[in-house]
Amino acid sequence: MSKEGKSGVSSGKKIERETKAPILRQAVMRRLPQRLSANAEFRLPPVPALLEHYTQVFNNLWVSIGRVFSAADLDQFRAGLKQNLERAWAASPYSAVKVSFSTIAPPGSGLNWNVDVETQTMADEYAYWVKTRTPPLFGKHPDAKVLDLARSLGVPAETPILDVGAGTGRNTLPLSRAGFPTDAVEMAPALAAILREEVANEGRPVQVFEHSILDPNLPAPAGHYRLVFLAEVVSHFRTFAELRALFEVAARLLPAGGLLLFSTFLSSDGYKPDDVVREMSEVLWCKLFTRRELDDAVDGQPFQRVSDESVPGYEKANLPAEAWPPTGWFETWSGGQDLFDLPVGKPPMELRWLVYRKTS
Numbered sequence: 520m521s522k523e524g525k526s527g528v529s530s531g532k533k534i535e536r537e538t539k540a541p542i543l544r545q546a547v548m549r550r551l552p553q554r555l556s557a558n559a560e561f562r563l564p565p566v567p568a569l570l571e572h573y574t575q576v577f578n579n580l581w582v583s584i585g586r587v588f589s590a591a592d593l594d595q596f597r598a599g600l601k602q603n604l605e606r607a608w609a610a611s612p613y614s615a616v617k618v619s620f621s622t623i624a625p626p627g628s629g630l631n632w633n634v635d636v637e638t639q640t641m642a643d644e645y646a647y648w649v650k651t652r653t654p655p656l657f658g659k660h661p662d663a664k665v666l667d668l669a670r671s672l673g674v675p676a677e678t679p680i681l682d683v684g685a686g687t688g689r690n691t692l693p694l695s696r697a698g699f700p701t702d703a704v705e706m707a708p709a710l711a712a713i714l715r716e717e718v719a720n721e722g723r724p725v726q727v728f729e730h731s732i733l734d735p736n737l738p739a740p741a742g743h744y745r746l747v748f749l750a751e752v753v754s755h756f757r758t759f760a761e762l763r764a765l766f767e768v769a770a771r772l773l774p775a776g777g778l779l780l781f782s783t784f785l786s787s788d789g790y791k792p793d794d795v796v797r798e799m800s801e802v803l804w805c806k807l808f809t810r811r812e813l814d815d816a817v818d819g820q821p822f823q824r825v826s827d828e829s830v831p832g833y834e835k836a837n838l839p840a841e842a843w844p845p846t847g848w849f850e851t852w853s854g855g856q857d858l859f860d861l862p863v864g865k866p867p868m869e870l871r872w873l874v875y876r877k878t879s
Contacts, residue, residue, distance in 0.1 A: 558621035559619065561619075562637065567601070577618065581620075603634045607637075611639060614636060616634065646707070657687065658849070663837035665690050679702075681702050681703070681748070683703075684706075685710075685714055703727045704732050704737065705727060711729045739772055740772075745774070746777065747780070751782060770822070777877045780872065783806075784807045784855065786867055787868060805852060805855070825876050829872070854866060855867070
């Protein structure tokens with residue numbers, strides 16, 4: 520039976536076609552994902568404290584290309600990302616978490632994702648420096664504080680020194696040339712190889728120990744050195760336990776009256792770094808400690824603090840004019856600007872020279 524009336528048109532309710540431009544634009548855009556394809560890979564710093572930030576970044580990205588995750592799907596991604604952030608962080612702050620994704624082929628509108636870890640060690644990082652950077656990697660001149668302190672100890676020939684984290688010999692070689700019996704500790708194979716070559720070329724009586732200073736098998740002689748120093752090394756430490764272990768090792772290597780010198784980043788008084796800042800400080804090669812942590816690390820150990828000075832302040836005042844800054848990156852790094860994108864003098868941290876004397 521016909522549904523048409525006498526006029527020949529439908530007797531049902533007339534359909535009103537949509538003509539509003541904004542609504543039509545949105546309707547068309549909802550079809551776009553069926554013909555839009557994408558694939559990408561991101562390498563994230565392994566900062567577990569940034570889990571929610573990273574999750575939101577990817578959720579916003581996927582929404583922007585028409586891939587809207589349900590709450591359950593987003594929870595699944597967050598769980599996978601959390602697991603891999605923690606795995607990468609445990610391995611090394613120089614590792615990366617790789618997040619890759621690709622859209623399902625049209626006319627599908629879904630998305631496949633994957634999260635994995637790319638492990639990278641400090642030794643790997645320095646090997647890359649050696650391959651890609653023009654030497655000298657850490658500057659041409661020795662640290663003014665190191666040489667000044669060494670000279671203050673008396674006759675060079677009677678002042679054995681241990682350079683920890685010696686790199687390619689920026690401090691080791693000038694000390695040896697000045698007559699100080701000097702040994703070196705360098706755990707990065709690529710740097711240790713260069714240092715050994717430089718020592719051999721100059722015929723210097725320098726032992727190079729390819730170890731971590733915290734390695735219990737370090738063969739450096741106990742009670743032998745009058746000065747043990749670490750320049751730009753504690754910035755690679757990861758934990759309070761490592762900082763405390765440094766004093767324990769120094770107590771074994773130094774005689775009574777011997778000096779421990781090291782540079783470390785300390786937070787400003789009244790500032791309490793949160794987890795994001797602490798973890799990012801490791802990623803950016805400027806591990807941050809508080810003064811309370813420093814005091815706790817030395818508590819109960821046979822050391823008394825002798826001095827506490829700004830590294831950039833001391834070096835700028837005491838290096839030859841042509842030697843400042845030591846490298847193109849030193850000023851911003853030592854002033855905390857690698858971690859905090861703030862004007863000079865504003866970051867709540869600074870690299871400090873600390874000197875301790877072994878008391879017994």
